[in-house]
Amino acid sequence: MHILILGAAGMIGRKLTAAIAAGGLPTNRLTLADVTAPTPPDAIPTTALAVNLANPGIATRLVADRPDLIFHLAAVVSGEAEVDFDKGYAVNLDASRALLEAIRTLPGYHPRLVFASSLAAFGGPFPDLIPDDFHPTPLTSYGTQKAITELLISDYSRRGILDGISLRLPTICIRPGAPNRAASGFFSSILREPLAGLPATLPVPDTTRHWFASPRSATGFFLHAARIDTAQIGPRRAVNMPGLSATVAEEIEALRRVAGQKAVDLITRIPDPTIAAIVGNWAGNFAPARATALGFRADASFDDIIRAYLQDDAPGT
Amino acid sequence: MHILILGAAGMIGRKLTAAIAAGGLPTNRLTLADVTAPTPPDAIPTTALAVNLANPGIATRLVADRPDLIFHLAAVVSGEAEVDFDKGYAVNLDASRALLEAIRTLPGYHPRLVFASSLAAFGGPFPDLIPDDFHPTPLTSYGTQKAITELLISDYSRRGILDGISLRLPTICIRPGAPNRAASGFFSSILREPLAGLPATLPVPDTTRHWFASPRSATGFFLHAARIDTAQIGPRRAVNMPGLSATVAEEIEALRRVAGQKAVDLITRIPDPTIAAIVGNWAGNFAPARATALGFRADASFDDIIRAYLQDDAPGT
Numbered sequence: 001m002h003i004l005i006l007g008a009a010g011m012i013g014r015k016l017t018a019a020i021a022a023g024g025l026p027t028n029r030l031t032l033a034d035v036t037a038p039t040p041p042d043a044i045p046t047t048a049l050a051v052n053l054a055n056p057g058i059a060t061r062l063v064a065d066r067p068d069l070i071f072h073l074a075a076v077v078s079g080e081a082e083v084d085f086d087k088g089y090a091v092n093l094d095a096s097r098a099l100l101e102a103i104r105t106l107p108g109y110h111p112r113l114v115f116a117s118s119l120a121a122f123g124g125p126f127p128d129l130i131p132d133d134f135h136p137t138p139l140t141s142y143g144t145q146k147a148i149t150e151l152l153i154s155d156y157s158r159r160g161i162l163d164g165i166s167l168r169l170p171t172i173c174i175r176p177g178a179p180n181r182a183a184s185g186f187f188s189s190i191l192r193e194p195l196a197g198l199p200a201t202l203p204v205p206d207t208t209r210h211w212f213a214s215p216r217s218a219t220g221f222f223l224h225a226a227r228i229d230t231a232q233i234g235p236r237r238a239v240n241m242p243g244l245s246a247t248v249a250e251e252i253e254a255l256r257r258v259a260g261q262k263a264v265d266l267i268t269r270i271p272d273p274t275i276a277a278i279v280g281n282w283a284g285n286f287a288p289a290r291a292t293a294l295g296f297r298a299d300a301s302f303d304d305i306i307r308a309y310l311q312d313d314a315p316g317t
Numbered sequence: 318m319h320i321l322i323l324g325a326a327g328m329i330g331r332k333l334t335a336a337i338a339a340g341g342l343p344t345n346r347l348t349l350a351d352v353t354a355p356t357p358p359d360a361i362p363t364t365a366l367a368v369n370l371a372n373p374g375i376a377t378r379l380v381a382d383r384p385d386l387i388f389h390l391a392a393v394v395s396g397e398a399e400v401d402f403d404k405g406y407a408v409n410l411d412a413s414r415a416l417l418e419a420i421r422t423l424p425g426y427h428p429r430l431v432f433a434s435s436l437a438a439f440g441g442p443f444p445d446l447i448p449d450d451f452h453p454t455p456l457t458s459y460g461t462q463k464a465i466t467e468l469l470i471s472d473y474s475r476r477g478i479l480d481g482i483s484l485r486l487p488t489i490c491i492r493p494g495a496p497n498r499a500a501s502g503f504f505s506s507i508l509r510e511p512l513a514g515l516p517a518t519l520p521v522p523d524t525t526r527h528w529f530a531s532p533r534s535a536t537g538f539f540l541h542a543a544r545i546d547t548a549q550i551g552p553r554r555a556v557n558m559p560g561l562s563a564t565v566a567e568e569i570e571a572l573r574r575v576a577g578q579k580a581v582d583l584i585t586r587i588p589d590p591t592i593a594a595i596v597g598n599w600a601g602n603f604a605p606a607r608a609t610a611l612g613f614r615a616d617a618s619f620d621d622i623i624r625a626y627l628q629d630d631a632p633g634t
Contacts, residue, residue: 085421085476123552135452137471137553144472148465154454155461159402235440236454 002029004062006053006099007073009034011175012116015219015312016071017041024223025069033062034074053095059102066109069226072099073116077182078142085141092145100152104161113153114225117166117238119211121147124281132240132290139281150238157230157237165225165233170213170243170298171282173251173305176313183278187212190248191255191306194263195314203272206249209284213243214299216308221296228294242298244305245285254302258310319346321379323370323416324390326351328492329433332536332629333388334358341540342386350379351391370412376419383426386543389416390433394499395459402458409462417469421478430470431542434483434555436528438464441598449557449607456598467555474547474554482542482550487530487560487615488599490568490622493630500595504529507565508572508623511580512634520589523566526601530560531616533625538613545611559615561622562602571619575627 003020007013013034020027021041030046032038033053040046051058053074063070074095081088096115103109122130123139136147146166153164174195175188186203187210193200213221221241233239246254256264288296299305320337324330330351337344338358347363349355350370357363368375370391380387391412398405413432420426439447440456453464470481491512492505503520504527510517530538538558550556563571573581605613616622627634 133452135450136468138468139475139552141472141476144468148468151453151455151461151465151468155458158456159458235456 001025001027001069002031002065002067003027003069003071004031004033004067005038005071005073006033006062007075007116008032008038008048009036010073011177012172012215012218012222013038013071013073015215016073016222019219019223020044025226031062031065031067053099054090059095059098060105063099063102063106063109063111066106066111068111070099070111070113071116071222071226072096072113075116076142078120078140078184079182081142081145082140088141088145092142093148096149097152100156100162104156110160111162112226112230113162113164114222115149115153115164115166116222117146117150117168118143119168119170119240119283119286121150121168121238122283124283126283128285130240130283130286132288154235154237158235163230164237165228165230166238167221167225168238168240169218169221170211170241172215172218173212174214174309174313176215176309183275184210186275187248187251190267191251192309194255194266195259195306195310197266199266199268202248202267202269203275204248204279205271205276206252207247208276208279209245209247210279211243211245211283211286212299212302212305213241214305214308216312217298224296232294239291239294239296240286240288242288242291242296243286244299244302246302251302254306258303258306318342318344318386319348319382319384320344320386320388321348321350321384322355322388322390323350323379324392324433325349325355325365326353327390328494329489329532329535329539330355330388330390332532333390333539336536336540337361342543348379348382348384370416371407376412376415377422380416380419380423380426380428383423383428385428387416387428387430388433388539388543389413389430392433393459395437395457396499398459398462399457405458405462409459410465413466414469417473417479421473427477428479429543429547430479430481431539432466432470432481432483433539434463434467434485435460436485436487436557436600436603438467438485438555439600441600443600445602447557447600447603449605471552471554475552480547481554482545482547483555484538484542485555485557486535486538487528487558489532489535490529491531491626491630493532493626500592501527503592504565504568507584508568509626511572511583512576512623512627512631514583516583516585519565519584519586520592521565521596522588522593523569524564525593525596526562526564527596528560528562528600528603529616529619529622530558531622531625533629534615541613549611556608556611556613557603557605559605559608559613560603561616561619563619568619571623574620575623
């Protein structure tokens, strides 16, 4: 099986590549694409390309060899899509549509397409427990672009052009490495930095509740989505992924259990009304019945999320 | 006030033009555009243009004079958008987006935009009574294109580029004139043809329930949406319009009351499994609480719908 990963140099893209290379999916050929050249894994014949999917002709070139399975993770993150209107729409909407159109123009080609969508497709006010059929009413341009791409993938799937599934991912935590421009960054940094003995800032109240998945779980969602029988999904091709609902206080308690009070003491509360207002509109808890029935599995506790981070991303800590 | 109507030569576009000309909205200038030249009303200075909004540069030209209020009714209907993939996306999605982009590029311009969306943004299975926050999961390309345009209008409104509202219209009944390519055509023709002494065919069971508004009510929705305080709407700019929930049997009983058994006898039942399957996925009954609170009003009975048709469209009958 020939697998194409778009956005392969991103955090989840790299972990997904490694999981596939470790036998997570049967493959004899990988194509990895991102705006900076992804690193090919050992052991699998790989083409690594530094290309921008938003540029003319790139989507056509990437699917010309008819990869059997496409992971589409290429995106501008939420903060950047809000600041740069044109770039957000160009990458998150137009490039996605160019990919679908490139597939449509190849007669008889019908790949599985797994798309990284987001709970940003939803916007508040929310019920305490958000059902699978809660209506997408995004409150950011990023969420709008994700929701639109979901609709396109459902329509192209219904028409038999491709076999798509959109994964509405929880906020990924603990995100390794340096902060990106996502407003959700502090959810990771209040754990990641103290685990490394570094100070961290908490801009929202401890009572803030949110919906999380570890990078390990998210990688698992993509592998599972590649193998699933999409006949079970029906025409509603966007699926809310499972996650862990937790407050900031619960995050911090898990940090205390795993790394002690000394780690917790590295967190300083500096309220930021702007971030608090943005995050206050976010979803806190879902009832992901469809995804659970389809076999998707999330983290059981924040202790597990922290331990997965220490094992996968910070083994020297 | 300068008012621009896109799709002004269509059925609702013509009625809306007439209602505005009759004093429904204060205006001293009209611009009417459609693929065939709309007929200017008497009494108001009008520019009537035969243009295709899907062609390059047309949207920019239409908003160059900065109309204060834009009604966007230009569309390819559901049946045609399903048969002709490219045309449907070009007109119903790309032309709509070109309009939004043309507005965005004019500094300081912030028009009210009223968009003709549709209950086709929804797809079954449905609850018996569909709430305002039911999730859009369209099952046609037409519904997909409408749902995407709604999302764009909400995002452009949230960003302060324009002041938009998307009206999710019920099925319009009784549609005057010749049938179009919509699968919903029989809902009108089983009344319209017998009222004119002509035979009509019913392709679905009498128990089929659906959601209706007369052209008169729909015109009223647009006039009301132009005047409304959009601060009351909030960021969810797509609003389910009120309507009348009725079965085919109730339609026929109203026909009997208004026009007698002789009219009813002109209906012949010729089951069409294809149409029955399409219509079986459609919504039967909504609880349009938001629209009602915003002051939108629908028809009270099918007798009223028939009488409105006889007064407005078939006065000689």
